[in-house]
Amino acid sequence: MLDRGRVQLLVRLTALGFVIAWLFSDALRAWVPFWVPFVVLLGTEAEFVLRARNEPRRPPQRRHVPGPEDADLGFGELVEDEEGFRFVPPPPRPEPPRWRRAAWAAGAVAAAGLFVVAARSDRASTWQALPAAERAQLVERFASEASIIARRPVTLRCDEGYAFTGAGSDTLGIAFPDAGITYLATSVCRDLRELVVRGRAGERQGEALVVLAHEAIHLGGERREAVTECLALQAAVPLGVRLGLSEARARDLAHHEYEERLAERSAIRAAYALPLTCRAGGALDRSPGDGTFP
Known part of the structure; x- marks a missing residue:
């Protein structure tokens, strides 16, 4: 026990x-x-x-003070003096220190x-903690960037109601090309906001850039997930620059995301696995010959 x-x-x-x-x-x-x-x-x-409350209470037992017969068990001691043997009881048990309750x-x-x-x-x-006016302004900015990538006017929403993302789902974004609208997880919107407002450029911002670019490319008409993922990795670089990053830093983030996807072996994301042509000089390289990828 x-x-x-x-x-x-x-x-x-x-x-x-x-x-x-x-x-x-x-x-x-x-x-x-x-x-x-x-x-x-x-x-x-x-x-x-x-x-503790449900445990059965033990019946009260009468306590007996240790006597001479208990001396050999360590309860007190027998002391010999001029009058013979006498029993010296053990000292009283000390009270619990006050500091214990204080602790x-x-x-x-x-x-x-x-x-x-x-x-x-x-x-x-969280995204919802931001003032409504700031959220509206950021959504408009993200939608503008998505429209540049999609090459058409599109609508973007941060999925605050968790209709398609979050709350038990690992989906970070979803696009509806026919309706021209995409929904991003609020975590993605928050990470993009950290990039735009605070200039933070970590791995989370790199992933958020690729997610936004990915859904925007879907809105542009591309339906194949693997191809879209490859194109999104490349589109994330100029997207990052427009949102305030240096080209070198934007390229570093995109390259890190590229390496992460090459190393991924998840069966769930098999449809997103990068094709062999997603490389420098490959058929999906949008700027062949420049010596950089993505």
């Missing part, structure tokens, strides 16, 4: 450690909602409390504080 106190302490420390890691990790914030470890912690606490209270305050910080950080990093 495991000691319940140790298990409870281990769960608490694990949950708090996870929250601290979540605060400093973009990858964790992208894949794990901040409230998950808190729900686990709350459920564990509730389970311990309910189980539990401090832990609860720290957990509550981390919850507030995590909630604010999570809220600040």
